Amino acid sequence: MGRKVTVATCALNQWALDFEGNLHRILRSIEIAKNKGARYRLGPELEICGYGCWDHYYESDTLLHSLEVLKALLESPVTQDIICDVGMPVMHRNVRYNCRVIFLNRRILLIRPKTALANQANYRELRWFTPWARSRQTEEHLLPRTLQDVTNQDTVPFGDAVLATWDTCVGSEICEELWTPHSPHIDMGLDGVEIFTNASGSHHVLRKAHTRVDLVTMATTKNGGIYLLANQKGCDGDRLYYDGCAMVAMNGSVFAQGAQFSLDDVEVLTATLDLEDVRSYRAEISSRNLAASRVSPYPRVKVDFALSCSEDLLQPVSAPVQWRYHSPEEEISLGPACWLWDFLRRSRQAGFFLPLSGGLDSAACACVVYSMCRQVCQAVASGNEEVLADVRVILDQSSYTPQDPRELCGRLLTTCYMASENSSQETCRRARELAGQIGSHHVGLSIDPAVRAVLGIFSLVTGKSPVFAAQGGSSRENLALQNVQARIRMVIAYLFAQLSLWSRGARGGLLVLGTTNVDESLLGYLTKYDCSSADINPIGGVSKTDLRAFVQFCMERFQLPALQGILSAPATAELEPLANGQVSQTDEEDMGLTYVELSIFGRLRKTAKAGPYSMFCKLLNMWTNTCTPRQVAEKVKRFFSKYSMNRHKMTTLTPAYHAExxxxxxxxxxxxxxxxxxxxxxQFQRIDTQVLQLEWKAQQDLDDLD
Structure with a gap:
């Protein structure tokens, strides 16, 4: 006899401190889950207050308003007759915990605190929360009086326990716990837990989805069971984009896959699965059963409720699905575009202003905005009323319905080519052609009068007039003349962002988009407070290598032939005088390093935790066929010298989509x-000593051959 259960997991676009909006989205997800027949609903981590509250977790207001939202959920008729699993911060005995609050029919069943906190990279959970350290133990949590009046409970279980319903056993994990070496689901599964839930606040990084899916499927491959993963989606008010990917898996296979990138604020996945399939799967794994006989039991909270129906023989069960992964190019076209949409609609600005130089980086940024417009049109065409309402508010047109991405892009994106006497006709043409093909409102102007005016002030005060190196000037003069052009472009960009719509008789202002990639930021190959200084930067966390592949993808997918010329042109800042009308300055020559090398340096510096000497040692083997030890040493020393001299620029980087x-x-x-x-x-002396030793050894080997 089967025991079929229908379970629901969610991806919600929650916003830090948006308690009203977050409550609305949670209730919608519960209502959808019930309408699909689910009797257990799982939501994302800290969904009541929004994951990215950061230091707002210290504030008593955040705890107070979270409790108020919980009270509203408990009182709502929507939450009746379904087990609801929501996330919020809870203060227990004067200690703040990141918790799941699980309730049914106005009664709190269990408050389950997180046992392993994320405290690396972008995560600082140990700054605000304390992990629950008492494995398989609970204690009584005294409810505040406002909740006691609703639940008719004075205290509820708080700690590391599982739920025992009439027909199965359910255990909770919270985000990071899935990633730990000994995840709770291992011992919970050995103790008879058949359904595992994981509420996550997991952000997008390029190529990360594979790891997340592998962890979930492997958890149920070794131990059997049903695994539900919920996740935050959208921009939570910061640099991170949470990419959904909610899923349901059983016995090593995926049975429901949520969208990784979507403009839908509420996504609910359900699956109907047979508990007998879990039991038969586990029955033949003798090593698992032997381990189960020795495991320490979890406290069980008995729940007077069943997840299965008594008359379910004819109820169809869900079939396995093949997970569909996005390529990195698709991820760049979708993730930053969704992030931009959240920023635009939540800031209530009227669009974007983009300095379009005719180069690869600004072209990639333009393509991200165009991809956003495509996603908005697709969402509206599919009946997403919230996206349609947001578009109408942004454009202040109550009857407008977007249908064509190019037409929408013309309303939302203003591009501007800011020429100087050092600009080439080729970059001007490429910028104009790309703007025409994506439909942006395009402006061309010259910054030369402004540059001359600023230099005139300097000459009037000092009596000196700097000239470029090509005209006999010093390196200091050359750099200053380049920087003044770049900084004037930033001033003009903000002026036009604030007033260009006013000049056209439209309301609102524009968000200025930055176009510096992660490799340029790493080396500091940018002018401080130039047009890389912007409101937000959709490509600031993406490498030049990935951006090039992304632009190639856009040329083919979006049919933008103007990108071909941009791809084939050398990267240049065009801040030095032209030579016979041709570009004389290229980025890689200026840096003394290639963009491919910069990506390698970046990963070794951050991911591999390499200082100058250990990076030199690693690159000796990596580049053994292309560089001598002395060449490797020179590249490493050049990188670290430039990186450290320009590190101060990182303090002023435009907030960028975090992708690397x-x-x-x-x-x-x-x-x-x-x-x-x-x-x-x-450090450099250690490298030089090692180079001399390697060269001496190489010479000895040659002498021995002679």
Whole structure:
């Protein structure tokens, strides 16, 4: 006889401190789950207050308002006759915990605190929360009086326990616990738990989905069982984009896959699965059963409720699905675009302003906005009323319905080519053609009068007039003349962002988009407070290598032939005088390193935790066929010298979509100093000594051959 259960998991676009909106989305998800026949509903981590509250977790208001939302959920008729599993911060005996609150029919069944906190990379959970350290133990939690009046309970179980319903046993994991070496689901499964839930606040990084799916499927491959994963989605008010990917798995196979990138604020997945399939799967794994006979039991909270129906023989069960992964190029086209949409609609600005240089980075940024417009049109066409309402508010047009991405892009994106006497006709043409093909409102202007005016002030005060190196000037003059052009572009960008819609008789202002990639930021190959200084940067966490592949993808997928010329052109800042009308300056020559090399340096510095000497040692083997030890040493020393001299620029980086684990954004992610001894005397001496030893050994080997 089968025991079929219908369970629901969610991906919700929650917003930090948006208690009213978060409550509305939670109730909608519960209502959808019930309408689909689910009797257990799982939501994302800290969904009541929004995951990214950061230091707002210290505030008593955050705890108070979370309790108020919980009270509203308990009182709502929507939450009746379904087990609801919601996330919120809870203060227990003056200690703040990241918790799941599980309730049924106005009674709290269990408050389950997180046992392993995420405290690496972008995560600082140990700053705000304490992990529950008492494995398989609970104690009584005294409810505040406002909840006692609703639940008719003075105290509820608080701690590491599982739920025992009439027909099965359910255990909770919270995000990071799935990633730990000895996850709770291992012992819970050995103790007879058949349904595992995981509420996550897991952000998007390129190529990360594979790891997440592998962890879930492997959890049920070794131990059997049903696994539900819920996740936050959207921009929670910061640099991170939470990419959904809610899923339901059983016995090593996926039975429901949620969207990784979507403009839907509420997504609910359900699956109907047979508990007998779990039991038969486990029955033949003798090693698992032997381990189960020795496991320490979990406290069980008995629940007077069944997840299965008594008359379920004819109820169809869900079939396995093949997980569909996005390529990195697709991830760049979708993730940053969804992030931009959240920023735009929540800031209530009227669009974006993009300095479009005719180069790869600004073209990639334009393509992200165009991809956003495509997703908005698709969402509206599929009947998403919330997206349609947001578009109408943003554009202040109550009857407008977007249908064509190019037409919508013309309303939301203003691009501007800011020429100087050092700009080439080719970049001007490429920018104009791309703007025409994506439909942006395009402006062309010259910054030369502004540059001359600023230099005139300097000359009037000092009596000196700087000239470029090509005209006999010093390196200081050359750099200053480049920087003044770049900074004037930033001033003009903000002026046009604030007033260009006013000049066209439209309401609102525009968000300025930055276009610096993660590799340029890493080396500091940018002018501080130039047009890389913007409101937000959708490509600031993406490598040049990935951006090039993304632009190639956009050329083919979106039919944008203007991108072909941009792809084939050398990367250049165009801040130095032209030579016979042709570009004389390229990025890689200026940096002394290639963008491919910069990506490698970035990953070794951040992900591999390599300092100058260990990076040199690693690259000796990696580049053994292309570089001599001395060449490797020179590249490493050049990188660290430039990186440390320019590290101060990282303190002013535009908030950027976080897509790479070697992002140098020091505001939240890369906690390193910004004042260094840029000579690195001790470290570089160790490298030089090693180079001499290697060269001596190589010479000895040659002498032996002779």
């Amino acid at each position: 684990n070697y992002s140098p954004d020091d505001n939240r992610f890369d906690l390193r100093p910004f004042l260094y001894n840029a000579a690195w005397p001790w």
